Amino acid sequence: MRITDYGQLPSCFITATDTDAGKTHVSCEIVRAWQQQGYSVAAFKPIATGAISHKGQRVSEDALKLAAVTGQTAGEINPYLYDKPASPHIADINQSFALADCLKQFKQLHQQVDRVLVEGVGGWCVPLSDTLMLKDLAIAIGLPVVMVSRIGLGCINHSLLTFHQIQRDCHLWYGWIANIKDPDYADIDSNIGAIEQRMTSGTVKT
Structure with missing residues (x-):
């Protein structure tokens, strides 16, 4: 299911097809849509890399953007911050x-x-440690997954590789969002149509 009405989304875990797909931009839009619906909201970006300096503090740029919408601090949103991108x-x-x-x-x-x-970091199969991937965090949290x-x-x-991998790994798939950066x-x-058609008609073979 392609999601266009962000305000109707439940609490969710945002992943992406890759780094720089626009997770934080879309996440901010979702939070704003929830606020317009009258919900109390919060963002949580457990892990971020590529720390920046802001007012003398190490912060995640993504967490700063989310904090500007939710009213939280960047530190509340992002507990694990690594310097190297x-x-x-x-x-x-x-x-x-x-x-x-x-x-x-x-x-x-x-x-x-x-x-x-x-909000996740990178894509669905990004390693978080020697034994964990992002998907392990998403599955443990248990929220509906939006790509x-x-x-x-x-x-x-x-998109199709990520979609099928999520379906193989868990039963948390909720839908996807097309982020048009250009x-x-x-x-x-035609690209959006091709993704939609193949998600609807495709099956996962195990």
Whole structure:
């Protein structure tokens, strides 16, 4: 299902076809739509890489953007921040990701508001440590999974591969969002149509 009405989404986990697909942009739009519906909201980006300096503090640029919408602090949104802009499992060898602590923080946040948006890092199979991938975090959190697809050259392949992998890994698939970063791209409609058609008619073989 392609999602166009963000306000009707439940609390969800946002993943993407790849890095720079536009997860944070879409996440901010979803949170704004929830606010317009009258919901109390919060964002949670458990892991971020590529820290920046903001007012003398190390922060995630993505978390800052989310905080500007939700009213939280960047630190409340993003507990695990690594300096190097790389896959989390190599971004900081001196800081390890603790899944149990992350889940505890999520559950506390989930109890305080009507809607929580959890934003992943990179794509569905990005390693978080030597033993964990992003998909393990998403499955442990248990929210409906929404995929952001950057519409452009290569998006059909990336979208379908991610869609089928999510379906193989869990039963949390909810739908996908087409993020049009370049409105002048000539094949927007045909690419979106190709993805929709193949998601609807395709089956997952196990």
